[in-house]
Amino acid sequence: MNTSEEQRAGLFVLGATHHSAPIEVREKLSLSEAANEQFHIKLSNLSTLREFSILNTCNRIEFYGVAESEETIHQIQRLFCEQQGFAEDEFEKIRLSIRDFDAVQHLLSVASGLDSQLIGETEVFGQIKDAYAQAQQRKNTGPVLNKVFQKAFHAAKHVRTNTSINSGQVSVANVAVDLAKSIFGELKDTRILLLGAGEIGEKTARAFQSRGAGSITVSSRHLERAMNLASSLDATALPFELREGHIADFDIIVCSTTAPGSIISISAVEKALEKRSARPLFLIDLAMPRDIDFHVGELTNTYLYNLDDLAAIADENRTARESEVAKCQHLITERAQALWKQAESQLANDIARAP
Numbered sequence: 001m002n003t004s005e006e007q008r009a010g011l012f013v014l015g016a017t018h019h020s021a022p023i024e025v026r027e028k029l030s031l032s033e034a035a036n037e038q039f040h041i042k043l044s045n046l047s048t049l050r051e052f053s054i055l056n057t058c059n060r061i062e063f064y065g066v067a068e069s070e071e072t073i074h075q076i077q078r079l080f081c082e083q084q085g086f087a088e089d090e091f092e093k094i095r096l097s098i099r100d101f102d103a104v105q106h107l108l109s110v111a112s113g114l115d116s117q118l119i120g121e122t123e124v125f126g127q128i129k130d131a132y133a134q135a136q137q138r139k140n141t142g143p144v145l146n147k148v149f150q151k152a153f154h155a156a157k158h159v160r161t162n163t164s165i166n167s168g169q170v171s172v173a174n175v176a177v178d179l180a181k182s183i184f185g186e187l188k189d190t191r192i193l194l195l196g197a198g199e200i201g202e203k204t205a206r207a208f209q210s211r212g213a214g215s216i217t218v219s220s221r222h223l224e225r226a227m228n229l230a231s232s233l234d235a236t237a238l239p240f241e242l243r244e245g246h247i248a249d250f251d252i253i254v255c256s257t258t259a260p261g262s263i264i265s266i267s268a269v270e271k272a273l274e275k276r277s278a279r280p281l282f283l284i285d286l287a288m289p290r291d292i293d294f295h296v297g298e299l300t301n302t303y304l305y306n307l308d309d310l311a312a313i314a315d316e317n318r319t320a321r322e323s324e325v326a327k328c329q330h331l332i333t334e335r336a337q338a339l340w341k342q343a344e345s346q347l348a349n350d351i352a353r354a355p
Contacts, residue, residue: 011144011343012073013096013103015055015062018117020094023308027289028086031056032260035083040138042079048072050350051142053135053149055110057127058288058307059117062096064107066144066347073097104148104343105336111156113165114328117311118172120165123199125156144346148339155335162331165324172200173207175310176284180208180252183282183303187213194218194235195243195263196256197225200286204254205233217250219243221257247272247281254284255291264292269299276301284310 016029031039036056043052043063049072052065063080067073077095081088098106109115111128132149135141141149160166177187184190190213194205197220205216216235220226223239230237238246247253247268257263264283273281278301285292285306297304 017060101340173204193250197229201256244268248275256286
């Protein structure tokens with residue numbers, strides 16, 4: 001490295017989020033479990049990438065790291081676009097690319113739920129902790145990211161404790177339940193099929209139960225998981241391979257699997273509608289990539305909502321929390337400024353020790 005610019009280690013965030021990338025783009029960028037593993041290896045082999053962590057959720061794909069130069073960050077972008085088969089010039093139109101203090105402030109906003117589709121939601125906090133724990137386990141973090149992430153967790157808890165950003169929180173699950181009530185009225189006679197036995201699906205199922213929903217059936221690619229969740233919900237389990245043949249038996253279908261592509265086809269829904277007479281079918285797709293062929297939403301007497309649809313409805317209820325958002329932003333800026341001073345000092349020490 002011959003110039004001071006090349007020698008300067010920088011904190012960065014690179015990625016794409018729901019703010020600029022709609023769901024049909026995010027599902028192309030989302031990393032499957034195998035792709036996530038593959039990309040971790042690729043980044044580990046970049047000698048000029050000192051530290052990194054990957055945050056991969058339904059609403060964002062973000063790479064946090066410490067790079068020796070801008071060229072390193074460009075390399076990450078090229079590698080990611082190549083792996084995902086996504087045009088780099090198209091990625092640049094929707095990408096998030098920020099540095100130093102702005103990167104710290106962004107992490108705090110994300111961890112606090114302030115940058116989420118549903119303002120104040122709490123799931124992302126756990127997702128960031130998991131991403132950081134995975135990076136630590138792989139020995140991909142170092143003194144800078146360790147400090148930034150750990151302090152960010154404290155800051156996020158401070159924001160949540162000292163504001164009402166979570167009060168009156170509107171979750172995807174509650175929005176879905178309200179929509180179901182508008183379609184079917186009382187839910188005690190509805191039959192619900194839950195495809196996917198993960199945390200999001202379970203929360204949605206429990207939200208339906210809390211509002212008086214009747215019969216729930218759980219199906220998962222892993223039958224044991226389906227049976228365990230069904231037991232905890234006092235529900236029944238259905239073998240995953242039978243799902244499409246039983247669509248007609250249900251009024252509400254909630255999908256939240258990690259399958260790489262659609263698990264509900266338009267032909268299967270068309271056949272189910274023929275057996276359901278005039279009774280509507282409500283499908284909720286909470287997966288990334290999407291579980292349900294989006295053309296299903298064009299069918300008569302069928303209601304299909306994905307994550308972006310539900311978030312748009314929830315956003316209508318944001319007005320009441322605008323004052324809390326402003327308060328959160330002020331607290332985050334204060335904490336980010338203090339944290340950046342510490343991180344900047346650590347970066348300077350790293351440069352001084354560099355060979």
